[in-house]
Amino acid sequence: MLELRNLTIQLDREDRYLVKDLTLSLAAGEKAVLMGEEGNGKSTLLKAILHQAGWCTVTGDIRLEGPVGYLPQFPAVEGTLAALFGSLPVWDHVEVLASLGIEYDSLFSTQLFSTLSGGEKVRYFLLSLLMQDPDILLLDEPGNDLDIDTLEWLEQFLVLCPQTVLFVSHDETLIERVHPTILHLEQLHRKSIPRLTRSSLSWPDYIRQRQQSMDHQDQVAAGQRRDHEAKMARWRRIHDAIEHRQNTATRQDPRKAAALKRKLKSVNAAGRRYEKERASFQEFSDAEEAILTRFDPGIQVPAGKNILEWQGSVVAGSQILCQKVFLSVKGPGILGITGHNGAGKSTLLRQLHSILKERPDLRVGYMPQDYREILDLSVSAADFLKDWPEARTRLGSMRFTSGEMNSAMGSLSGGQQAKILFLKMVLDKCNVLLLDEPTRNFSPLSAPVIRQALKDFGGRIILVSHDRKLLQICDEVLELTPDGLIPDRRFAQD
Template sequence: MLEIRNLTIQLDRDGRYLVKNLTLSLAAGEKAVLAGEEGNGKSTLLKALLGQADWCRVTGDIRLDGPVGCLPQFPAFEGSLADLFGSLPVWDYTDVLTRLGIDYDSLFSTQSFSTLSGGEKVRYYLLSLLMQQPDILLLDEPGNDLDIDTLEWLEQFLILCPQTVLFVSHDETLIEHVHPTILHLEQLHRKSVPRLTRSSLAWQDYLAFRRQSAEHQDQVAAGQRRDHQAKMERWRRVHDAVEHRQNIASRQDPKKAAAL
């Protein structure tokens, strides 16, 4: 289970709020995706949950029940593959190795982790997380640099895994297939007001709902502008009429002009 109460994240460099007084919870086994534009604070939110957002002021209560596994956007490890998997129960994960396209013997290789390709780093690092048997997974762009076969495996893993999973993704196909809870992080009013919208809709249905809401808001705003213009026009007619009568009265009866 993951629970957040009154979480506020404020950037040190310019004082901008990425989230403000955010409260949400994810049940055991629930899958949720953090979606939104670049720069809205999705990766920083994951870091804040782990107490690693040193460039921000973070306040509020964060509760993570059980061990946590975190896949960073750019996985890094100082050492070889043998160092990464040395103390982990690799023999229990041969089926996962096959689906990830990883050779069993490679887990004991002296090859440096830093020399792997981007996709290989994601696969090996994710495998090491699974072997640590976390209850909560925080994944930052887990689909980065993966081939089609591994992406399909990732989809099935996210659907079937028993862990609570919070992941960041811009991959609409991945989001649509996994059908997680949507946590849409936005920056409104020229990036001065943060907002997080939670939805259980499928991704395409959520996008359609947002389009309809935006169209409705545009219609309401257009109606308000028309009403305002009509009121101002009525005010101008009254003003011009009173000003005309005042000009006439001021020459004949100054007191009446003052009353007008």
């Protein structure tokens, strides 16, 4: 069981509340997904529950019944796999090993944890948590970087496991299949008021009901204001007519003027009542909408233009991950690349970037899996981005506060860092995009906006992803295997 009472989390650097007087209870075995827009404090809330949010002021009562397992958004372990698993009851979890596609012998390897791929880090770290038999699991993006087979295992695990699970996820497909309790964390009124909505509906039904509720609220609010304006227009006509008659009668008939004065007093009282009615009007809906800066619609790549003609091997250090890769890419469109964790997808995209960035006829944008390849996290977005007046305007439209624009990017959420990378590609007017897991840090509300922006892009996109909804918009999806790139028939176009 997990219980929060009157929990308040205040960001010290901005004097802003992420949650305020939050009371929440999850029953034993209950599964709940914490979701919301980028930078709303989802990861911070998990860390606050564990008393690890040192950059915030946290007050309230936190009750955790039983041992807790915590998967951070970016798992990191000093040392080798053998050091991680050496004291854990490996034999008691052989079935989980097989389900995760992890070989028994690898648990005693001298390979450094830091050298694993993003998906491998999540799998090994999650395995180490399960071997400690926690009663409560706090998982920050457990599906990040996992290949599709492991994602499907994770979905089944979340449905069937006996633990109480509170997890952050941006994977719409996973949320739809697991059907957890939805905890929607929002920041309203320019991030000045936090709100958490709890729902037992499925994700598609929740989105549909939320939109219908907002539409109804806006219709009622607009109708009240429209009716009020019509009432006030009639009142003004009556008021002006009586006032005119009174001014005329004052000189000709004092008694009639006195009667009109009394009538005008009554009309003015009615006007004051009408104005007071505004206080009870329904407010217009104040809910967050996903906002992402869009690419210039004028960016186009000619249909026959040769973007890439490459044959080679995928090599990570001294290890050859794939001996023979042939890739031919022409004109605009979206090419998706899938593959098992550790297959070399990120390495391949990095190699392609090193080739294409030298082409003078292309403007290449690159979004790596590890943003630190591009972003210096010690500097602010203001220092990183060129064309600052325009960049500032666009960041503001994406709900960055002034403090967030001028803080070190390392203090921002992964989704906010991703937005900065997208904005840089927009400002640079890139016509070729190389994207490694581009939706991994965007909320389920933002992901559809990302997909539409990429569909509308007039240039060429080569992306690596395990996001099943994103892969559905690709013109072609190839799977990277030890034998090369082959069509991924799971996403074959009709």
